[in-house]
Amino acid sequence: MAHRELLHRHRSVMPNWLALYYEEPIEIASAHGRRVTDREGRTYLDFFGGILTNSVGYDVADISDAVRSQIDTGVLHSSTLYLIESQVELAEKIAHQSGIPDAKVFFTNSGTEANETALMLVTQYRRSGQVLALRNSYHGRAFATVAITGIRGWSASALSPIKVSWVHGGYRYRSPFKDLSDADYVKACVADLREVIETGTAGDVACMIVEPIQGVGGFASPPDGLFREFKKVLDEYGILFISDEVQTGWGRTGEHFWGIQAHDVVPDAMTFAKGLGNGLAIGGVVARAALMDCLQANSISTFGGNPVATAGALATLNYLLDHDLQANAAKLGNRLIHGLRSVAATHPVVGDVRGKGLMIALELVGPAGEPNPAAATALLEETRRRGLLVGKGGLYGNVIRLAPPMTLTEDEAEEALGILAEAVEAVSA
Structure with missing residues (x-):
């Protein structure tokens, strides 16, 4: 079933206050490791893990x-x-x-x-x-x-x-x-x-x-x-x-x-x-x-x-x-935070990069440092277009949240950094 048809059915029977991400919401149909595939066949690197819930990733044999x-x-x-x-x-x-x-x-x-x-x-x-x-x-x-x-x-x-x-x-x-x-x-x-x-x-x-x-x-x-x-x-x-x-x-x-x-x-x-x-x-x-x-x-x-x-x-x-996933979270979290702070140094739209381990945020701001929820919404869309799912939050809705499964690999961390850098560049432009 196409996303558009399912969205129509969703809005007919689900509450108006039940939030959905993206201008064109997606259904996740299958998953493995740190990647999910939507109902229309597009695969994404997942950096939100069902709101920090899929801590070990998808299709893990020991758990299944x-x-x-x-x-x-x-x-x-x-x-x-x-x-x-x-x-x-x-x-x-x-x-x-x-x-x-x-x-x-x-x-x-x-x-x-x-x-x-x-x-x-x-x-x-x-x-x-x-x-x-x-x-x-x-x-x-x-x-x-x-x-x-x-x-x-x-x-x-x-x-x-x-x-x-x-x-x-x-x-x-x-x-x-x-x-x-x-x-x-x-x-x-x-x-x-x-x-x-x-x-x-x-x-x-x-x-x-x-x-x-x-x-x-x-x-x-x-x-x-x-x-x-x-x-x-x-x-x-x-x-x-x-x-x-x-x-x-x-x-x-x-x-x-x-x-x-x-x-x-x-x-x-x-x-x-x-x-x-x-x-x-x-x-x-x-x-x-x-x-x-x-x-x-x-x-x-x-x-x-x-x-x-x-x-x-x-x-x-x-x-x-x-598997000492705590240590993996520390190592790859440090890599992601360091990389994102390098991106922020040349893009004023990112006012703050913060977090610990694999719990990282980018706060998006305007020219005077004011909250910029529009930039956060745009970044959410830009990352999705490039194959990365992230979260959004903050008191003003201007914070992008990154919380991938703790089994994240070094290659996947670098892939995500590349996508995020491109997405921030697009939002800045």
């Missing part, structure tokens, strides 16, 4: 075989009311990798649901509905997670089951503190945090939730160590600390397995999803046992941690660890 093996048992589902060996084994591995003492794990279907679960835990544990969140954040599309999303374009409702206070720190490029040194930037953000607690809350705050690198917000991040200093302040008030690792987990940042580890701090809880399933629907929370066990009512997840998802996720996690 694990899923087929589970399907062959006939048990696609049993629910959390029954024991599931792959679920327990996966939880054991995640608890160990988390670094959280006495950790326990609860599985969900998505990152949104993981963050909703974390909020339910901390608000019950602290008996408080007050939450601290970062400006420019994104944590999901459900009721409470929309409330802690600090990007107007992704906040569909002002109604909320929690009271949120906003803190500076995540998005340095357009921060009022952007011209400060790293040390002074951290001091300014810590002072802001303390002032917000003292003036904008009733004191008994449940938690602070942060993304170590703000994903939808355009892969923005503060200097390393900021969240360690935040945690010191939070501890003074008994406020719990949650790290949203939905996009930064599983070694994608290269230097660490979890994004928060760059700040040399252990959170009370972490949420995860996306890359763990390599395309399968799975998310979850890993937290201190006292926090995880605090609920006094019954609670289950019908589909969370189901046998198929956990079998595939366990195979994905083993593949990531056995």
Whole structure:
């Protein structure tokens, strides 16, 4: 079926607010490695991985075989009311990798649901509905997670089951503190945090939730160590600390397995999803046992941690660890960032190149440094025309996001750099 016909059917039955990329949207029909082929036969190098989800790439035998093996048992589902060996084994591995003492794990279907679960835990544990969140954040599309999303374009409702206070720190490029040194930037953000607690809350705050690198917000991040200093302040008030690792987990940042580890701090809880399933629907929370066990009512997840998802996720996690994809992300991420900064040096439309590992962003700007969403949209189209799929985001829709599968090769990295250089040149012209 041609894309145009499918697009017509899509628009007839799907919501108007369900976003599609490109002036002429495409359907991905098949894939292998880091390449996808659309329904009309065009092949692309994929540098967005289903929104950072296809972490190991496509058609990976180890993962496909694990899923087929589970399907062959006939048990696609049993629910959390029954024991599931792959679920327990996966939880054991995640608890160990988390670094959280006495950790326990609860599985969900998505990152949104993981963050909703974390909020339910901390608000019950602290008996408080007050939450601290970062400006420019994104944590999901459900009721409470929309409330802690600090990007107007992704906040569909002002109604909320929690009271949120906003803190500076995540998005340095357009921060009022952007011209400060790293040390002074951290001091300014810590002072802001303390002032917000003292003036904008009733004191008994449940938690602070942060993304170590703000994903939808355009892969923005503060200097390393900021969240360690935040945690010191939070501890003074008994406020719990949650790290949203939905996009930064599983070694994608290269230097660490979890994004928060760059700040040399252990959170009370972490949420995860996306890359763990390599395309399968799975998310979850890993937290201190006292926090995880605090609920006094019954609670289950019908589909969370189901046998198929956990079998595939366990195979994905083993593949990531056995092939040291974290090291590959560090090496090729450095190459991409270096190459893109060379491009930016001669093209003022690229105001900033930032990121860690295989989580890289280009912020597009106008002549006075103002956000340039039109340039980002044009670059999205230009890369596609040349056979490269990338993502878009940012508070102003002016950031191009690059997050290829962590199995990326050196040749593919160089190919992508060439395409991006040509695309930036075309947009500049």
